Amino acid sequence: MSVAALPHVRGKLTESAPLAPLVWFKSGGAAQWLFEPKDEEDLVTFLRELDPDVPVMALGLGSNMIVRDGGVPGVVVRLGKAFAKIDKVDDVTLRCGGGASGILVSSTARDAGIAGLEFLRGIPGTVGGFVRMNGGAYGREVQDILVEARVVLRDGTVETWPLDKLGYTYRHSEVPPGATVVEATFRGTPGHPEAIGSEMDAIARAREESQPLRSRTGGSTFKNPPGHKAWVLVDAAGCRGLTMGDAQVSEKHCNFLLNLGSATSADIEALGEEVRRRVLESSGITLEWEIQRIGRE
Numbered sequence: 001m002s003v004a005a006l007p008h009v010r011g012k013l014t015e016s017a018p019l020a021p022l023v024w025f026k027s028g029g030a031a032q033w034l035f036e037p038k039d040e041e042d043l044v045t046f047l048r049e050l051d052p053d054v055p056v057m058a059l060g061l062g063s064n065m066i067v068r069d070g071g072v073p074g075v076v077v078r079l080g081k082a083f084a085k086i087d088k089v090d091d092v093t094l095r096c097g098g099g100a101s102g103i104l105v106s107s108t109a110r111d112a113g114i115a116g117l118e119f120l121r122g123i124p125g126t127v128g129g130f131v132r133m134n135g136g137a138y139g140r141e142v143q144d145i146l147v148e149a150r151v152v153l154r155d156g157t158v159e160t161w162p163l164d165k166l167g168y169t170y171r172h173s174e175v176p177p178g179a180t181v182v183e184a185t186f187r188g189t190p191g192h193p194e195a196i197g198s199e200m201d202a203i204a205r206a207r208e209e210s211q212p213l214r215s216r217t218g219g220s221t222f223k224n225p226p227g228h229k230a231w232v233l234v235d236a237a238g239c240r241g242l243t244m245g246d247a248q249v250s251e252k253h254c255n256f257l258l259n260l261g262s263a264t265s266a267d268i269e270a271l272g273e274e275v276r277r278r279v280l281e282s283s284g285i286t287l288e289w290e291i292q293r294i295g296r297e
Contacts, residue, residue, distance in 0.1 A: 017076070019072065023067055029069050029295060033074070040083075052154070057074070057077070061129070065218060068296055069265045071296060079128060083097040092190060093185060094112070096127045102126070107121075116191070118199040119203065123135045131175075134166075142168070145186045145188060161175075211253050218256070218268075220255050221255050221257050222272075222275075230287055234249065234254045242271065245270075
């Protein structure tokens with residue numbers, strides 16, 4: 001697919017763009033094309049005119065993702081600063097761009113005296129990503145605060161989806177492949193900035209103490225099965241510290257995989273599959289991946 005075959009853009013379009021620098025694991029191949037739209041209109045026009053057979057996927061902070069070593073065919077869309085704006089709708093409601101981080105949203109809510117969004121401080125991703133996967137932490141999920149989401153579908157159609165249309169279940173929504181969440185509206189409750197800040201600080205401390213945040217990791221690897229904690233099952237299967245190549249199950253929190261330096265994405269994914277095999281053997285429970293795995297092996 002040559003550049004001549006692609007629609008004209010006002011943003012940035014890069015061929016064979018390395019994705020490893022953009023994801024937390026720092027591994028994996030390149031995007032056939034990386035598109036960083038200038039604004040929503042640029043994204044809409046591009047998708048409307050793009051060959052419908054070309055695959056499209058959105059990339060946020062790359063925190064919950066394995067990019068396979070063969071790279072990603074088609075177009076990877078990355079929302080930049082133009083999509084990170086946050087506006088106060090009323091005393092308890094924020095309208096947030098799809099490129100805004102969880103830290104930015106929760107901090108803005110704190111400063112505005114809006115409680116209930118503190119848990120977003122514990123989600124290492126962007127609005128677009130955690131709206132798509134019903135991200136959650138510390139007992140709350142996106143479905144608890146979402147009013148509606150603005151979605152650009154693969155064909156360039158723009159729709160506003162109310163909460164019930166997203167069809168949320170645990171770490172899943174009905175946002176279709178190829179669609180990009182460009183905006184979401186969140187509603188909290190009245191609160192005092194000092195109390196909200198204290199809660200956010202407590203979340204930050206808890207994450208620092210329990211998770212390998214300063215490592216090359218991908219966040220929580222497996223979903224918690226009903227009635228169980230994934231890390232407990234992984235630990236009970238004897239997988240804490242298990243290595244494969246330069247990939248390791250974290251000794252600090254064994255639902256996290258680490259790239260110790262030179263692990264390939266194949267190493268990381270193979271280690272995850274070995275953990276799943278051992279957990280099934282020891283407990284009879286099949287762990288489901290929470291981390292998204294994309295691209296060609």
